[in-house]
Amino acid sequence: MIHNYTEEAVKRLLPEILKEYTKNNPQTCTCIYCQEDIMALALNQLPPHYVVSDEGTILTRVSFEQIGGKAQIIAAITSAIKQVAANPRHDKSRP
Ligand SMILES: [Zn+2]
Numbered sequence: 875m876i877h878n879y880t881e882e883a884v885k886r887l888l889p890e891i892l893k894e895y896t897k898n899n900p901q902t903c904t905c906i907y908c909q910e911d912i913m914a915l916a917l918n919q920l921p922p923h924y925v926v927s928d929e930g931t932i933l934t935r936v937s938f939e940q941i942g943g944k945a946q947i948i949a950a951i952t953s954a955i956k957q958v959a960a961n962p963r964h965d966k967s968r969p
Contacts, residue, residue, distance in 0.1 A: 875928065876925070878917075879924070879940070879941055880917060880921065883941060884913055884917055885913065888912065888951055891951045892904055895952065895955050903962050905964050907962075908958050912958050915953075915958065916954040920946065921941065
């Protein structure tokens with residue numbers, strides 16, 4: 875099975891980063907559409923890191939360091955949150 879580890883890492887980190895961000899910016903929308911937009915934007919900024927694994931064993935074997943470090947992922951997610959918050963698409967038609 876092929877996984878993009880970057881995607882797993884973003885999925886895993888997004889909730890806590892979003893929670894922290896909305897503490898300081900309580901008007902930020904956290905609906906599922908905005909969260910998906912944030913995830914897509916963040917993933918476009920980060921290099922993919924594909925791994926092959928059996929089901930269920932992926933996250934234990936790959937560390938954040940292998941995909942550029944946790945700080946890089948946090949920076950990409952934070953910048954994506956700002957972009958989506960400035961121009962949310964949740965009430966517009968989506969592709
Ligand atoms: Zn929204």
